[in-house]
Amino acid sequence: MKRYWTLLFAGLFLIGIFTACDNNDDGYSLNNVWVGMGVINKTGVGNNEYNITLDDNSILFPVASENQYTDLKNGERVIAYFTILGEKTSTGTQKQYYVKINALKDVLTKGIFMITPEKEDSIGNDPIHVNDVWLTNNYLNFEMQYYGGNMIHYINLVKDNNAQ
Numbered sequence: 001m002k003r004y005w006t007l008l009f010a011g012l013f014l015i016g017i018f019t020a021c022d023n024n025d026d027g028y029s030l031n032n033v034w035v036g037m038g039v040i041n042k043t044g045v046g047n048n049e050y051n052i053t054l055d056d057n058s059i060l061f062p063v064a065s066e067n068q069y070t071d072l073k074n075g076e077r078v079i080a081y082f083t084i085l086g087e088k089t090s091t092g093t094q095k096q097y098y099v100k101i102n103a104l105k106d107v108l109t110k111g112i113f114m115i116t117p118e119k120e121d122s123i124g125n126d127p128i129h130v131n132d133v134w135l136t137n138n139y140l141n142f143e144m145q146y147y148g149g150n151m152i153h154y155i156n157l158v159k160d161n162n163a164q
Contacts, residue, residue, distance in 0.1 A: 028084045033102055035081050036060075037136070042074040052080055055136035057094050064100040077107040077139065109139070113156040123158060 088096035
């Protein structure tokens with residue numbers, strides 16, 4: 001009977017150790033990749049001295065990166081592919097994370113093109129399909145597609161000064 005209790009206790013102890021080691025309390029894994037749109041905030045003169053404010057107001061603090069990004073500009077809009085390594089001290093509702101940057105892609109930003117009668121003939125009229133439109137911070141975002149084959153297309157948001 002003593003041997004039975006010893007084996008039972010040893011078995012429960014081993015099960016407890018294996019489940020405790022496998023427990024991921026923070027929910028972050030190096031296998032998980034998140035995607036978010038945001039703005040680069042340069043915090044110093046070096047290439048790796050920056051953070052990213054996402055559209056949901058979270059801030060990413062890169063501590064590792066797949067690539068060296070040497071031409072990042074303050075205020076540049078990007079799509080960030082990142083892995084969360086841990087939480088930084090969050091203030092109020094703003095979440096802050098230490099991350100590994102897997103990739104950054106530039107997002108084209110433009111102002112509104114004010115059209116005049118002289119410029120009307122330079123604006124094309126190729127149809128586009130708008131998949132989604134949303135407003136975040138100071139950006140009006142469009143996800144769109146166009147059917148132009150291998151031709152280069154320039155897309156502008158146009159405003160006619162004479163129209164309301």
